[in-house]
Amino acid sequence: MENKTFTISIYSENNVGLLNRISAIFLKRHINIESLNVSGSEIDGVSRFVIVVNTTEDWVRKIVGQIEKQIEVIKAFFHTDDETIHLESALFKIKSDLLFDERQIQNIIKENHADIVTVARDFFVIVKTGRRYEIEEMYDQLKPYGIMQFVRSGRISVSKAEMQISSLLQEFQEL
Known part of the structure; x- marks a missing residue:
C-alpha cells in the first residue's frame, strides 16, 4: 500500500x-x-x-x-x-513601509485573495485562507520582501x- x-x-x-x-x-x-x-x-x-x-x-x-x-x-x-x-489560515507580518513603497506587495495581496487585517506604524498583517499550497505560494512571493513573522494554522x-x-x-x- x-x-x-x-x-x-x-x-x-x-x-x-x-x-x-x-x-x-x-x-x-x-x-x-x-x-x-x-x-x-x-x-x-x-x-x-x-x-x-x-x-x-x-x-x-x-x-x-x-x-x-x-x-x-x-x-x-x-x-x-x-x-x-479543507482549508488553512496564515498570518504574515510585514514592515509597513513596504506596503506603500513596493507596489508589488499590493499586487501579491490582491492576486492571492488575501486581506490586510491591521496596519500599524511599523508593520501590517495579512491574512490568507486557502489550501496549503496556496499559502506556500504566497509565502514564496512575500519572502524576498522580508517577512517579520509568519504563522499557519492546522487544517480545518x-x-x-x-x-x-x-x-x-x-x-x-x-x-
Missing part, C-alpha cells in the same frame, strides 16, 4: 490528557502528525480533533481503532483529501459525506 494524506476527525469529551494519549498512539508507530487542530464541534460539549497524517490506509485504520479505545473518544473517522473540504476540514455523529450521539442520549 502506498502512503496518502489522511484527515482523521475525532469527536471526544473535553478532558485533560487526551491529546497526550492520542499523540502517543502516533509516536509508537513513528507516524508524524502533519497538522493538528482542536476546537469545539457542532455538538455542544463535544470537542473535535482534526489530525492530518501521511501514511497507508492500513495504518490509518489501525490508528483510528486505537484512538476509539480511549474512554473519552466518542467516535473517530478518517478521510482522504478527495473526501473532504469537513467531510463531503455525512459522518452521522449527531445521530449517533442522539442514540446514546436516548438509552
Whole structure:
C-alpha cells in the first residue's frame, strides 16, 4: 500500500490528557502528525480533533481503532483529501513601509485573495485562507520582501459525506 494524506476527525469529551494519549498512539508507530487542530464541534460539549497524517490506509485504520479505545473518544473517522473540504489560515507580518513603497506587495495581496487585517506604524498583517499550497505560494512571493513573522494554522476540514455523529450521539442520549 502506498502512503496518502489522511484527515482523521475525532469527536471526544473535553478532558485533560487526551491529546497526550492520542499523540502517543502516533509516536509508537513513528507516524508524524502533519497538522493538528482542536476546537469545539457542532455538538455542544463535544470537542473535535482534526489530525492530518501521511501514511497507508492500513495504518490509518489501525490508528483510528486505537484512538476509539480511549474512554473519552466518542467516535473517530478518517478521510482522504478527495473526501473532504479543507482549508488553512496564515498570518504574515510585514514592515509597513513596504506596503506603500513596493507596489508589488499590493499586487501579491490582491492576486492571492488575501486581506490586510491591521496596519500599524511599523508593520501590517495579512491574512490568507486557502489550501496549503496556496499559502506556500504566497509565502514564496512575500519572502524576498522580508517577512517579520509568519504563522499557519492546522487544517480545518469537513467531510463531503455525512459522518452521522449527531445521530449517533442522539442514540446514546436516548438509552
